[in-house]
Amino acid sequence: MPPMERSFPIWVAILLTSSAAFAQESEQNRHTDSRARFVHRINLWDEDGRNISMKDTEQRPYSPTMTCARCHPTILISHGWHFNATDRSAPPGRGGEPWMYQDATTRTLLPISHREWPGTWSPKDVGLSDWQFVLLFGRHHPGGGPGLHPTTQPVDPKARWDFSGRLEVDCMICHSADNSHDPAERARQIELQQNFKWAATVAMGLAHVPGSARTLKIEPPEEGPNEPPKRPTLKMTYDKTKFDVEDKVLFNVARKVPNNRCYYCHTAIEVGKDVPPRWQHDGDVHLVKGMTCTDCHREAIDHMTTRGYEWEHKDRADAGLATLTCRGCHLGARGSGGALTAGMGGKLGSPRPEHRGLPAIHFEKLSCTACHSGPWPQMQPGLVQTSMAHALGLEKPTRNSETVPRILQPIFIRGADGKIAPHRAVWPNYFGRMGKESIAVIPPSVVKEAAGDEVLPAVRELTADASKPLSDEQISKTLAALSTGAAATQPAGSSGQAVYVSGGVVFGLDKGKVVKISSERAEAQPYEWAFAHDIRPASQSLGIRGCTDCHSSQGAIYFGEVTPVGAFAAGNGVTRTMTELRGESTALANAWVGSFMGRSLFKVLIFICGGVVAAVLLTAGVRGLGAWLVRES
């Protein structure tokens, strides 16, 4: 092989790996270097890089990527944390909130993530194409990733990218300073109309798009069969009052994203009978005191948002991030580089916690959030609903406190750093095929086809019916159907007994009856992710009433009981205490509780003993001093 040919694959590899870097380097980031907000009175550009003018006869939607790229490195930004889940080279970081893939008819519920966090399923594992992903989750996805660079696997014949266009990163979903961007309207454009390309324009209120890309179809050419088929597009009408004579539009852009924009995707609310009404909630103490989300969750132009967990500076090899954690901000992060003040703590005027009377070992065993975050822990964890899981922020009349997925919080388990931290947990629910080593998810479409409408009548998501568990009969009939006929051979490449996973338990069919197979299988265990907000003030933190906030039989951090929540009427998995969930000894936890019963007596005894020794030493010292003085005189 000639030398050039031999080296060709190497050159291709080099070009491929460095293309992103070249692209980013060639991008510009124009800046004024002032702390004052730059007024963005700008021209709009479409996806092909053509200037949008009110004089155009055919109006086209503006492209956030092409418009913002006039001044900012949008390719670099599209690799930021909010958009890079599908980027295989992006480090996954600490496990976070997953997307909840649901199929109400089969009661399938799977935490999914492109980042392959342990405990989640990859969308591809459950047969979810990028097209379906965007339709399901685009409502709360800022764009980019699967919406911008959809992959062809798994093959989805229903995908209509040619009509919908791509779902670009919508900068204004975060950076809108005045709420001129309507994320709910954007969601409607995506999930109902499939108007991906138009969503950003409509959300900004710049134009009216009456049609829907879901109804578009290729029309035969008017000129004759030899002409290429005509690909129709949607008609749209710009609001000309938003454009000046030079076709410029005022974009009220906030460099520092307002809390309100974050909350659209990152709201979490407690739900349930015993939960006080929302107006009685105080909110996060930091925000109440006037801080913003981005005071801590900062980012550079690369949009690698700081997540704020304690070991993030190691994950991202950036020592400076250590100052943007609870500990780093309040107590300081020595050796973090950067400003000298970074090691001093008290960042942003944060009070230096005293933790009077709290033995230092607690800081080795607990994260800050264990005592300060989430609702005050009860013996039974409560339910929480989130924007991503329950489509909060969108008007859904059928959503109530029972709406699935049922996510429990706070669950006190250990994080990757070994410290106990509050987590949220969701139990997967699905029909699968159990092999020797794993349980493969059977896609809901296969389950529905096998069981038929009579066994599994169609149910819509976010409705009351979706919250009802499947009956014993429904499950047994479905498992029987999955065990015979064409369905028995699916999904491709997997074999084994058809099972139903719900509430931490794997159920199977034995002589026509649904029986419990195992409650220990990893594929049935909950996915848990740490959370930090809302943060309670110091005066409402665990331990404020004394050691027995935790070290007592009513200490939820040890003895709170977690019952898996599934969708099977026959029952859920085994109820476990937090101690058991952590794999710790209940006897040890009880021993601690017992030790605190006599703690006051113990303290008195220790002080008396110390006092006796001190008194003896004092007496000896006085006598020794007296004897020395006598000798000297």
Next chain:
Amino acid sequence: MFRVIAIIAIVAAAVRAAQVMRGSAKSVAASPMRERGRRWQNLIWLVMLAGTLVGALTGIGSVIVSGSPIGGWILILHCLAAPLFAIGIAAIALLWAGAYLRGNCAAGCACFWLMLISGMVTIFSIAFTMTPLFGTANQHFLLSVHRWSSLALVVFMVLHAARVAAVSRGARSRAGA
């Protein structure tokens, strides 16, 4: 740092204690024990030694072995041993201080008083962490003081115990002769 110093100190103390134990009975001073209630004094002394031994093994020992702060059952055991040590050292201080103040005890005297001083610091340094008086930084400081003072306590107690044991053995051999 602590691990290295702790290993060196304990080994050195053990070597010195062995030398004292092997030495002649004449080279050590008179027993600090009172004539009355020797059995009780022996019992209290042994209780203190046992408490200290368990405390040292669970505290200093686990730091040497794992390098991390103690927790779990080891911490429970450490806490259970604490009262034995505290009551023991308080009682020994009351019972034997007079003898050391009066007696001609040479190095044994220094060991005894240094044992009491380090014992007192060990007790108070941990007792104060259980009060709402000290914040995080001071808690860490107190824990550090507890760690170092307990190391000193172990060293002086080993040396003192060797002397007391040697004296007792000498007394028994003299009584036998």
